[in-house]
Structure formats: C-alpha cells, structure tokens
Amino acid sequence: TISRLTYTLTKLGYLTQVPRFEKYQLTPAAMALGYSALANLGIRHLSDPFRDKLMRETGGAVAIGARDRLSMIYFGQSRSELTVGVLLDVGSRVPIATTAMGRAYLLALPDDERTALLREIRENVGNRWPKVKEGIERAGEMIAKYGFTISAGEWHSDIHAAGVALNLNDGTGPYAFNCGAPAFKFSEDKLINDIGPRLLAMVKKIE
Numbered sequence: 001t002i003s004r005l006t007y008t009l010t011k012l013g014y015l016t017q018v019p020r021f022e023k024y025q026l027t028p029a030a031m032a033l034g035y036s037a038l039a040n041l042g043i044r045h046l047s048d049p050f051r052d053k054l055m056r057e058t059g060g061a062v063a064i065g066a067r068d069r070l071s072m073i074y075f076g077q078s079r080s081e082l083t084v085g086v087l088l089d090v091g092s093r094v095p096i097a098t099t100a101m102g103r104a105y106l107l108a109l110p111d112d113e114r115t116a117l118l119r120e121i122r123e124n125v126g127n128r129w130p131k132v133k134e135g136i137e138r139a140g141e142m143i144a145k146y147g148f149t150i151s152a153g154e155w156h157s158d159i160h161a162a163g164v165a166l167n168l169n170d171g172t173g174p175y176a177f178n179c180g181a182p183a184f185k186f187s188e189d190k191l192i193n194d195i196g197p198r199l200l201a202m203v204k205k206i207e
Contacts, residue, residue: 038090043168043175043206044076050202051078051177058195060181061088062202064166065101068093070117070124072102072176097121097132100151100163101178103139107149108165108174148196152188160186162196164203177203 006024009015014030017023038044044064051062055078062079065072071093079089088094096102096117106114118136122129139149148164161180167173179199180186186195 034091038075041075043166043172047076047177047206048078050206051076054078054179054198054202055080058179058181058198060161060179060186060195062177062179062199063088063101064175064177065094065105066173066175067096067105070096070120072096072099072105095155097125098135098151098155099178100139100149100161100180101176102163103136103149103151104143104163104165104178105174105176106136107140107143108167108176146192146196147200150188150191150196152191153183158183160188160191162191162199164196164199166203166206 006015010017010024012029014027014033015024016027018025047064051064054060055062061077063074063077065074067073072095074088074090074092074094077088077090094101096106106117109117121132125132135151135154139151142149148162150160150162152160159180160183161178163176163178166175166177168175177199179195
C-alpha cells in the first residue's frame with residue numbers, strides 16, 4: 001500500500017525521490033495544497049485586520065489555530081519586529097494540553113468530544129497527567145470567570161499567552177486565538193488584566 005501511494009504521489013508531482021538518502025521528500029506542489037486549504041478558511045482572512053490591530057496595540061504575536069490530533073496548528077498569524085522572541089509562524093504546532101490556545105479550544109468543545117480528547121491527552125502524557133489535568137482545570141475556572149484562559153510558562157518557561165475560542169455557526173471549528181510574548185513582556189498579571197480582555201473583545205468583534 002505504501003509503495004502504491006508513493007508511486008502515485010510521485011507521478012502527480014507531490015513527492016520526489018532523493019537517491020542519495022534513498023528517501024522521498026515533498027515538492028513545492030505539495031505546499032500548494034496546503035495554501036489552497038488555507039485560502040478556503042474564510043475565518044483566516046476575516047480575522048486578519050483584527051489580529052493586526054491587536055498585535056500593534058499589545059506588541060504580542062496574535063495567531064489563530066485549529067486542531068490537528070493533539071496539537072493546534074497555526075493557520076494565521078500577525079507578528080512584527082515588536083514581537084521578538086516569538087518564533088512561531090503559520091504551520092507551527094503547539095500542544096493542546098499546556099497552551100492557552102489549546103486549552104481554550106479544548107474547553108469550547110461539546111462535552112462528549114472534550115471527554116474523548118482528554119482521554120487521548122491522558123494516554124499521551126503518561127505520568128505527567130496530574131499536572132496537566134490541574135492546568136486544564138485551572139483554565140476552565142478562568143474561562144468561567146473571565147472568558148479567556150492563560151498559559152504562563154506552562155508550555156515554554158519563557159512564553160506567556162492568553163487564549164480565546166471562537167465558535168462559528170457554519171459547522172466549522174471551533175477555532176482558537178492566542179496573544180503571546182516573552183514572559184518578561186507579558187507578566188501573569190498583565191495577561192489577566194490587559195491582554196486577555198483585549199483578546200476576548202477582539203474575538204467578540206470577529207463573531
């Protein structure tokens with residue numbers, strides 16, 4: 001089956017052989033598929049000016065993402081020279097379990113889907129589950145209280161971010177946004193009292 005798939009993808013121009021390493025690699029045509037998929041995500045274009053505005057106001061990187069297995073994958077981001085230290089870009093992945101974006105997405109799911117995803121996360125993180133679970137529960141409390149959640153050094157010690165989910169009525173999503181920066185720039189207090197409320201207001205405007 002793998003040989004047939006490899007043959008077909010090579011004939012279609014999506015794979016090319018690298019004889020030196022006896023391997024295959026993706027071609028630019030494969031990237032075109034990804035960009036075609038991005039072009040069809042209307043929410044990406046709709047949110048562009050809102051993300052850009054929040055980036056300029058806060059100096060943080062502002063992204064929108066969707067789930068890919070146990071990660072969130074960025075499909076839109078606003079970033080500038082002001083957001084030094086945040087190296088993520090379109091196509092980057094961040095874990096659902098420990099990031100503001102991921103937790104916002106997780107907690108926006110219907111109960112049955114969230115339960116199933118939590119089961120997958122628990123199996124994946126193994127003996128780290130108690131700490132991961134504690135962070136998710138804390139995120140739920142924050143969303144109930146503030147409408148957004150934060151991750152202050154729980155994914156990377158030097159990255160702090162706020163996250164808000166977006167539910168659409170067209171059957172797609174949920175999606176999630178984040179606004180993040182190096183820890184020295186976004187303290188936990190600033191996330192709760194400034195960045196989180198701004199991000200929540202942005203998402204409500206997009207809705």
